[in-house]
Amino acid sequence: MSTQGIAHSRWFGAALALVGSGGVAAAWVAVSMVTASQCGWMAVVAALDAAFLLRLARAPRGLARMAIGVGATILAVALAQWGIVSAHLSGMLGLGFADTMGKLGPSLAWTLTTLANSPADWAWIGAGLVVAAFASR
Template identity: 45%
Template sequence: MDHPTPAAKPRAGLAIALLLLGSVGFAALWVLLALYADRLLGWMAVPAAADAALLLRLGGMRRGWRRAVCAIAATAMTVVLANWGIAAGQIGAAMGLLPWESLLKLGLDYAWTLAQLANGGVELAWTAAALAVAAWLGR
């Protein structure tokens, strides 16, 4: 079993910080592209997974199951944030709000309902593929 050295702990912290920042940034890009295209763009989950794995590697996190789990969690977070942002942008536009103005006004129940209605089999398949890619590239 690998035991982290004292120098490895700050690198893991850097990797997590990069991962959080990168996931939020990727979700913002996804939202902007989806609102422009007027589609969910479920395929964007796969590049999000690759981005998460890359950020963990660049951050210096050691190989192993922890890095894979972090990549999977970041990919899932990016998918959730993107879906939230896309729903908020679509609903906010109908009310004359900008996407970032409607983000906090969208309630959890309403966002969940919209996500269930909007995400069909294709989007769910892209999400499942992205989680598998995150596990594979993150290991």
């Protein structure tokens, strides 16, 4: 594979993993709303999804692929937590889900996320980052 092909697949892998983060975050929000819990275990699903998408895109092995996998997992966690908070607030505020996501500030989102997640949820999120590092390398 030429140098240009390697760079292309790295960028394609990164783009695919980042788009996948949005998809797995949406699934996480849906599962969270159905089960009425934070579902921290979905961080491991997000990590495995990112690793799978990077391998599917044939991103070259190494530190860059691992960093992209961990970054995609962090993005999925952040989007999911933002979405879960927005979903809970949207009914109380009388706004739609998308409107609430746009109006929600980072300080309130962080405060409500820290209050809602149990120590087990935080452990699952940490485990998801570790899984992302190992599965994406």
